[in-house]
Amino acid sequence: MSTTLSLQGVRGGVGVTTMTAALGHALHAQGERVLLVEGNPDHLLGLHLGLPAAEARGWARAWLDGDDWRDAAFEARPGLALLPYGLASDAEVAAVEERLRQSPRFWAERLPLLAAQFDWILFDLPQRLDAHVAAVNQHAACALPLRLATVDPGCHVLLQRRAGDARRVLCNRYDPTLAVQRDLMQLWIDGGPPLVPQPLHEDASVSAALARKLPLDVDADGSQAAADVASLAVWCLAERGRLRARQGRAP
Amino acid sequence: MANPTTARLTSEEDDIDVLRGHLQMPELPYVDFSAQRARAQALARWPLFAELAQEPRR
Numbered sequence: 001m002s003t004t005l006s007l008q009g010v011r012g013g014v015g016v017t018t019m020t021a022a023l024g025h026a027l028h029a030q031g032e033r034v035l036l037v038e039g040n041p042d043h044l045l046g047l048h049l050g051l052p053a054a055e056a057r058g059w060a061r062a063w064l065d066g067d068d069w070r071d072a073a074f075e076a077r078p079g080l081a082l083l084p085y086g087l088a089s090d091a092e093v094a095a096v097e098e099r100l101r102q103s104p105r106f107w108a109e110r111l112p113l114l115a116a117q118f119d120w121i122l123f124d125l126p127q128r129l130d131a132h133v134a135a136v137n138q139h140a141a142c143a144l145p146l147r148l149a150t151v152d153p154g155c156h157v158l159l160q161r162r163a164g165d166a167r168r169v170l171c172n173r174y175d176p177t178l179a180v181q182r183d184l185m186q187l188w189i190d191g192g193p194p195l196v197p198q199p200l201h202e203d204a205s206v207s208a209a210l211a212r213k214l215p216l217d218v219d220a221d222g223s224q225a226a227a228d229v230a231s232l233a234v235w236c237l238a239e240r241g242r243l244r245a246r247q248g249r250a251p
Numbered sequence: 252m253a254n255p256t257t258a259r260l261t262s263e264e265d266d267i268d269v270l271r272g273h274l275q276m277p278e279l280p281y282v283d284f285s286a287q288r289a290r291a292q293a294l295a296r297w298p299l300f301a302e303l304a305q306e307p308r309r
Contacts, residue, residue, distance in 0.1 A: 153299055153300075156303065157299075187290060187304075
């Protein structure tokens, strides 16, 4: 039985793809079997798992071309697999969005086929494609839907505008040496959105790892960011245990 | 969906929760003055945050 987790940015550019890949590697390092699914048409997730930049295949590409989505999966190493989005033009992405609106159970029907092979299925979700997001978070009943925010005034405003969103917020690029970030974190802890207890700290080694095409925990082992992501993976394992315990208690 | 209150519970609040249970006084009031002061200082430093704090939540 696999656990589904999704990450969506509170706004663009907060590091969703990078952190999805880093969390996937960190869960895999804990001995978990992980599938990363790219729900984001940017088609960048594969670079974090060593795919060539020119690789065009992916589940959305296959869907558009009438091919089998399973042929678009890649194994990065035993127990760590990737299903990229695939290269698609803006018009094609709009077509996939429309198809997902027509077939909102696209992932709900496919995830059970993968549940026996993976302990975790991680989705990297886009900003503004509602049907892409709903197919995972609502229709596939994602167990751990998370939002990713940087600790800045823009995210603060957006979080406040969406105060009814019950998803937990994971903080990225937190720099506690900056007064504005310290103060914001205080406001978020005290009466802000529900938070994931482990923030990810600002660390230049994150973008360097991508440029070297190495996983964060290999390229920057011992860095603050790698330690934060490893702690986040342990929190995810504990959260899965709590979810299962709650399901066990449910009538 | 996960229970949001669990994530918000600081270790201090957790201690207070244990105390409430131990004394069998679930309504025992607890005010975190240091957090309140830090919040007030944060709002005083940054006009945008103060402005948002006055808005009703949508």
